Amino acid sequence: MLIALFAFCGLVIGPLLGIIVDRAVERERPEAQHRCQQCSADLGPQSLIPILHWFRSCPSDPSHRNWRYVLVDVGTAAAFGLAAWRFGSTWMLTPYLVLFAVLVVMSVIDIETHLLLNVLTYPAFAVGLFAVLSLSGPQGHEDAIWPAVVGALVFGGAILLAFLAYPPGMGLGDAKLAPTLGLALGWLTTDPLAAARLSFYALIIGLLGSSIVGLSLRGLKVLGAKAEIPMGPGLVVGTMAMVALSERVIGL
Ligand SMILES: [Zn+2]
Structure with missing residues (x-):
């Protein structure tokens, strides 16, 4: 139950972590929403809705795939589920959740750049x-x-x-x-x-x-x-x- 709960939390904060990845990958991005990785078209605020945003296609070309955002979400959910499984509801869970979120962000940036x-x-x-x-x-x-x-x-x-x-x-x-x-x-x-x-x-x-x-x-x-x-x-x-x-x- 705890594992599922924290994995779900990972899916919810994934889109927000994705913004940090965006900022790092494409330096000059003031606004807090996602853009298509291939054509930079604005994906709109709906791109921050947990899970549902995976199914949103790029407005300028539906064939454009935005795997970065899915990878951040799935990686965060998996990492949070793993931390909940390992630490349960002990005090150590919080520091490792924070660490894992940062590590997912760093990993996706490393894969891209x-x-x-x-x-x-x-x-x-x-x-x-x-x-x-x-x-x-x-x-x-x-x-x-x-x-x-x-x-x-x-x-x-x-x-x-x-x-x-x-x-x-x-x-x-x-x-x-x-x-x-x-x-x-x-x-x-x-x-x-x-x-x-x-x-x-x-x-x-x-x-x-x-x-x-x-x-x-x-x-x-x-x-x-x-x-x-x-x-x-x-x-x-x-x-x-x-x-x-x-x-x-x-x-x-
Ligand atoms: Zn596009």
């Missing part, structure tokens, strides 16, 4: 660190502060090393996103070693997943042979999977 924007990655880490430091004590979760820092260092350090070793494979944006992901994983445990393991597993799932999906899309000619494969969405999916499965994988 191959950029993880500083304007999102830096504040995400700052807000995440603030949440860890300010909420852990009052909630009796202070033993998780150090593991959260270890997770951030391990995940951030590993991606930074990968970037320095092979710049074409990994972007600097990935290295800026990674500490936030490690922080979120490490905060789940009171054992620094478990925090490092969670970060490592999420990293492996992310890199393997991105490579398999990317190479398959190249094979199917959806992407060109030399097309860049964004790693951010894979790292995000790996992190969400490890957040969800952390209890089972490391026996918290």
Whole structure:
């Protein structure tokens, strides 16, 4: 019931998150409504109605597909459902809902533009660190502060090393996103070693997943042979999977 409720909340706020994605992808957009991705025709205020807006076609050409908005909605609903399943009605649900919403936005922007924007990655880490430091004590979760820092260092350090070793494979944006992901994983445990393991597993799932999906899309000619494969969405999916499965994988 709780999972369905939060998945539905994801569908409702999805169109609003889509506006943030729009702003990032097409910089000079003052108005708060969606535009067709292909011809920039105005989709009107109805484009913000949850779920129903999926079925609205572009007014200038009905064949234009606006997959970006559907992806944001479905991604947010899936992420919120996963968070509700993992945390139930505990205090930890709220910080992870906020984090997941931000990660969905960053992933869709990365898929479209191959950029993880500083304007999102830096504040995400700052807000995440603030949440860890300010909420852990009052909630009796202070033993998780150090593991959260270890997770951030391990995940951030590993991606930074990968970037320095092979710049074409990994972007600097990935290295800026990674500490936030490690922080979120490490905060789940009171054992620094478990925090490092969670970060490592999420990293492996992310890199393997991105490579398999990317190479398959190249094979199917959806992407060109030399097309860049964004790693951010894979790292995000790996992190969400490890957040969800952390209890089972490391026996918290
Ligand atoms: Zn159009």
